[in-house]
Amino acid sequence: MRLLETVDLTKNFLGLTALDRVNFHVDRGEIVGLIGPNGSGKTTLFNCATGLLPVSGGRIKLKGEDITNRKTHEIALRGVSRTFQLIRIFPRLTVLENMLLAIQQHQGERILASILKTPRVRRLERDARDRAAELLDFVGLAPLADDPAAHLSYGQQKLLEFIMAFMPQPEIVLLDEPTAAVNPTMIQRMMDHIVELNRRGHTFCIIEHNMDVVMDLCHRVVVLDYGEKIAEGKPDEIRNNRDVIEAYFGG
Amino acid sequence: MRGGFPLTRPSPPRGQRVMWALMLVAGGVLLAGLPYVVTSAYVMHLIIFSGIYIIFALSYDIVVGYLGMLSLAHPAFYGVGAYTSVLLVMQLDVPFLPAFAAAGLLAALVAVVVGYPALRLSYHSFAIVTLAFTLIVRIVWINWVSLTNGPMGIPGVPRPRLDVPFLGQIRVETSTGYYYLILVLVLLTCSFVYLMIHSRVGRVLVSIRENEVLAETLGVNAFRYRMVAFAIGALFAGIAGSFTAHYITFVGPEFTDFYYITMLLIMVILGGSGTIHGVILGAIVFTFVPEYLRITPEFRDVIYGCILLLTIVFMPGGIGGKLNDVLARRRVPSHAAAGNR
């Protein structure tokens, strides 16, 4: 089933076409790699899909529902989690607080109830903490739960941002260069986590420049160049695709 | 600005908890018995005003400290609260408690109306628009004579009469009476703010302040939370204004004077934005100190401006912030101290 889908997605910036009628989809349970040279529109696609950028043309659908130009928080609440190229976490808050903020207790939560800590709210808080503890344990960050996130190493921060995406039980997780600037041990760790979480049923779309990661991890790869989709297929097919090689090394 | 951090701190050890409890009890006894210990009417007057400013300053810190938005509209809400309860009581014979509640609620409503367009703007535009709003409100107080009696204000505001079930009617007329009333209000306000900060709501507000895009990506409706914080801040400001009007038995355009911004900023910033105890300290100190200095208002404001500048440049966390650092250092020695700020 098509979880996330773009139909003729187009994005223009003052005369520059960042995305040109891109047709792209991710099925449930897949790990899809999104690759292409710098500036090919990969992050722009993520930004459009998560409502951070208004779309110039085309549609974006989540589970069949049209989410084009919806507000960012609405899209997030519908089950789309994402990470950023330059890590976005709350450095001045603790690791645990970061995790707790990654989950919205219920849509349209009643604010007064939250403040007065009704039993229902207290139960939801407890569940959230349990879930956070479990996820932190999964990635090995549990001992650092009460430390300010700023005190973590770069790799640990990337892990935190990564695992935060799983707090709200997302339908799909969009990862923007999860292994960028990370040491090889951490890369392997990240890949193991992704494989395991995928085994548990999570769906991923990953922007990556590290070809080894893409080849090992992804079920299917989509290639963008100058805003256009130039190739799509299994990693082996893409590796030998002439257009792709030219895009990366030609001109 | 440092602002507040609703820390998910581990519970303090038992010994410390017992100590806190004892201090609380001692404090409670002191507060309850205060009117019988203080003999000077003047000092009582200052104590009551400290109470008012504690509420006013805390309400401001919600918007400026936790939400991180530079709002200059608070004097307007203070005035709205004051005029609302006075007019309800004097023109429509509404009893004090409902009028008082209405004052807060109307101030919150005004905040919602103003906030709806204003909170979409950039932070800088928001500051400017709230400033404009305060100036406009003052112009309205002065010029809408049929409603507000113009620049002369409305004297002879009746003192509060509380119809409390089982206790009958309580007339608040003496210093002692006003003291207990403001004490109750201060306790309620502090409790509410404390609960809010340590709840999810406080955490979300801080997240919006720290990185709005990230908060939105995590599913937070930043606009809605902004409106709520802005309205809550206005509500308590309105209540403070209403109490003041019924205490000094007068209301006038001076209630919405820009001077209050200076005062609020000093109390909040120097006291320590984001710390309840810091703001309370700031409110008390800056109620008492200027009175004892006996200087002209202009000279006082020059000094306030200088203090504001010096605080911002050298100690933006305020005194409360410094206290927090000291306490945090003792509790979690290895981590928090190292460049937490």
Added chain:
Amino acid sequence: MNGLSFGAIYAMVAVGLTIVFGILEVVNFAQGEFYMLGAYLTYLVILAQLPYPIAILVAVAGMAVIGLLVERFAIRPLIGKAWQLPILSTLGISIITQNGAILLWTPNPRTIIVETASRSLDVLGVVITYQRLLIILLAVVVFTALHYFVQKTKTGKAMRAVSQNKEACQILGIDVARISTIAFALGAGLSGLGGAVVAPVMAIHPVMGILVVIKCFAAVIMGGFGNIHGTILAAFILAIVESFAVAYVSLQYKDMFAFIVMIAILLFRPHGLFGRKVGI
């Protein structure tokens, strides 16, 4: 005619605001006080029996110096920290200056009479004083010079570059701190000029800055933060609307009209009429 000359004054002060915002990303809440000080400096020079042109020069230069000092000691230490801090700093300066002025010169308004300026001229059936003519002409001259400065000179181009991308400029070796100081001094000087030319027209008093600066804020918001041309246009629009409103609607609520226009525009275009042009 009133509208045009006040438009010129609002434009001067507003352009000062917009340049400072474009380059330092700080809203200078003390801009109104710079305007007020410019008027007082003019007053003092006239009091010393010196000619009016000297007064204007002193006001502009004096305010530029004050702007330089303020930027160096009260703003620069705060750049890079939380965004609220520099703004609060200017707020502090505003409070100190206003009350200092009250202490120094009492709240009583002062007036100055400039001989040549109060004579009037008949232009196409409309009587206009020399002073108002001077204001408009001076505005034209100053804005033309500013345009040339920003577009053609090395420093001006550096200023434009900084307002577009501060980090890139730092990497390229542009002295951003120096540019910031120049920008702030320029903004203060423009404000001082506004005060100097309004001094013979209106009474001078310590709180004259507040109502003017608010309209200039409105002009900056409407015209686009950092957008010089937009701000100038917006300033004139606001002044003309205001003069019509006073003439045909109500004198009491005169100061509100600028806000009403601003709020109306912001409701439909939150980024102002022209949006933030990238760079000044």
